[in-house]
Amino acid sequence: GQQVMQIPQYQHVQEGEDFTTYCNSSTTLSNIQWYKQRPGGHPVFLIQLVKSGEVKKQKRLTFQFGEAKKNSSLHITATQTTDVGTYVCAGAAAGGGADGLTFGKGTHLIIQP
Amino acid sequence: DAGVTQSPTHLIKTRGQHVTLRCSPISGHKSVSWYQQVLGQGPQFIFQYYEKEERGRGNFPDRFSARQFPNYSSELNVNALLLGDSALYLCASSLELAGADTQYFGPGTRLTVL
Numbered sequence: 001g002q003q004v005m006q007i008p009q010y011q012h013v014q015e016g017e018d019f020t021t022y023c024n025s026s027t028t029l030s031n032i033q034w035y036k037q038r039p040g041g042h043p044v045f046l047i048q049l050v051k052s053g054e055v056k057k058q059k060r061l062t063f064q065f066g067e068a069k070k071n072s073s074l075h076i077t078a079t080q081t082t083d084v085g086t087y088v089c090a091g092a093a094a095g096g097g098a099d100g101l102t103f104g105k106g107t108h109l110i111i112q113p
Numbered sequence: 114d115a116g117v118t119q120s121p122t123h124l125i126k127t128r129g130q131h132v133t134l135r136c137s138p139i140s141g142h143k144s145v146s147w148y149q150q151v152l153g154q155g156p157q158f159i160f161q162y163y164e165k166e167e168r169g170r171g172n173f174p175d176r177f178s179a180r181q182f183p184n185y186s187s188e189l190n191v192n193a194l195l196l197g198d199s200a201l202y203l204c205a206s207s208l209e210l211a212g213a214d215t216q217y218f219g220p221g222t223r224l225t226v227l
Binding site: 035045 | 146148156157171172201203211212216218219221
């Protein structure tokens with residue numbers, strides 16, 4: 001079945017440094033979605049990427065979808081303490097969306113002030 | 114507008130018992146999906162219901178079942194509970210099928226099986 005791998009599992013940065021997490025799918029995706037999850041909380045939707053090579057920005061966050069629609073990345077510029085949490089990617093298989101999303105394990109962002 | 118709601122928030126059961134978890138989607142959303150999230154892992158897809166029909170099923174045993182009601186709310190049932198069923202159970206709703214549309218997650222039900 002479809003697998004989504006996400007690296008790194010943990011990332012420690014100093015406040016103000018940049019952060020990047022990478023997501024790779026074993027199969028071609030119809031779209032990829034990114035979520036943020038705080039400890040003890042539920043996933044909160046950040047963005048959806050649909051087109052091959054798509055790049056979207058949200059303030060300090062930049063999301064990319066690979067040309068082959070099998071990988072994606074999230075880059076945060078100049079991290080702030082409010083960025084702490086787990087960033088999780090979720091891929092939707094081609095074919096209509098009946099099988100829900102396949103989530104990666106997430107990257108835990110830890111920020112040292 | 115209310116978001117996705119789930120009940121109960123916490124639940125403690127013993128092995129062999131059964132449990133029913135409930136979810137109310139955002140008003141107007143036709144799709145409800147259920148996910149299991151074990152500590153340290155990403156959510157794992159269990160079921161999707163769309164317009165009251167099962168449209169997708171993940172790799173879970175038959176002890177897991179679900180249904181969607183005419184008002185689009187949903188129940189997840191788990192029979193013969195095992196210790197490994199301890200997890201956060203998340204419900205997500207979307208306007209259209211989950212893979213094609215933004216999903217909005219509820220706060221989850223934390224199930225502990227003793």
